Structures are given as C-alpha cells and as structure tokens.
Amino acid sequence: MRHASGVKFAALALTLLALLGFAGCSSQKSPTFHITSGIPTNAPVTGIVQGRLLAVGGPAPGKPRPIAGTVLFDGPDGSRAQTEVDATGRFAIGLAPGTYTLSGTSPSYGSGKSICRTLEAHVVLTSNGTTTANIYCQEP
Numbered sequence: 804m805r806h807a808s809g810v811k812f813a814a815l816a817l818t819l820l821a822l823l824g825f826a827g828c829s830s831q832k833s834p835t836f837h838i839t840s841g842i843p844t845n846a847p848v849t850g851i852v853q854g855r856l857l858a859v860g861g862p863a864p865g866k867p868r869p870i871a872g873t874v875l876f877d878g879p880d881g882s883r884a885q886t887e888v889d890a891t892g893r894f895a896i897g898l899a900p901g902t903y904t905l906s907g908t909s910p911s912y913g914s915g916k917s918i919c920r921t922l923e924a925h926v927v928l929t930s931n932g933t934t935t936a937n938i939y940c941q942e943p
Contacts, residue, residue: 850929852933854938856869856892856938857937857940859939872888872909873907874888874894874907875906877906899928903925905921907940913940
C-alpha cells in the first residue's frame with residue numbers, strides 16, 4: 804500500500820506543477836508600441852494619443868490632406884517613441900501619462916527633412932485618458 808500512495812502523491816505533485824506552469828500563460832497580449840529610445844518596453848501603457856498627420860496650405864482651397872510619414876513623441880523625461888503613419892494620416896499610440904511634444908515628418912513634405920508640428924506646444928496625456936492632437940505640415 805505504501806507504494807500505491809507514493810505513486811498517487813507523485814501524480815498529484817506533477818499535476819499541481821503542470822497547473823501552476825499554465826497559470827502564468829494567457830491568451831491576452833500586453834499592449835506594445837514601437838520604441839526608438841528611452842522608454843522601457845515594459846513601461847505601463849495607461850493613455851492614448853491619437854490624431855492625424857496632415858498637409859495644410861498649398862493651392863486653393865488649401866484643405867487639410869492626410870499624408871504618410873512618421874510621428875514622434877518626445878516625453879517629459881527625454882524619452883522618445885515613434886510610430887509610422889500610412890496614407891490615411893491616422894495614428895494612435897499608448898504611452899504613460901505626462902506632457903509630450905509631438906512632431907512629424909513626411910517624404911511628401913520638404914523631402915522628409917522639414918518638421919511638422921501640432922497647434923499646441925505640448926500635449927498632456929492623463930492616466931486612462933485619450934488625447935487627440937493633429938500634426939500639421941504647412942505647405943507654401
């Protein structure tokens with residue numbers, strides 16, 4: 804009988820170890836964002852900055868037009884994140900709360916060397932909030 808109880812104990816222990824090993828697995832993925840420098844990849848994402856990269860000005864009527872390019876997010880601690888924008892001009896990125904300076908570039912504007920800006924000097928992102936800020940590339 805001792806042998807049978809030892810086998811039962813070993814089987815129970817293996818079952819518990821297997822369950823504990825699977826307990827840490829999850830089908831949900833953590834939010835991610837493209838980082839170029841400064842912000843650790845495990846930084847908590849607690850707010851969203853969204854908007855559009857737009858060309859403005861040019862020939863009449865001069866309506867804002869979405870353009871493809873890159874949007875940069877300079878954080879309060881000197882960190883920088885970036886995201887690529889397709890021809891719709893739309894972007895959204897998750898970041899930690901703080902005050903950010905947004906800028907953008909586009910190969911369609913100044914050969915990609917000119918800087919596009921928001922109307923406001925800084926954008927404030929709050930915890931669990933969504934902030935909208937468009938970035939404008941002023942054409943002559």
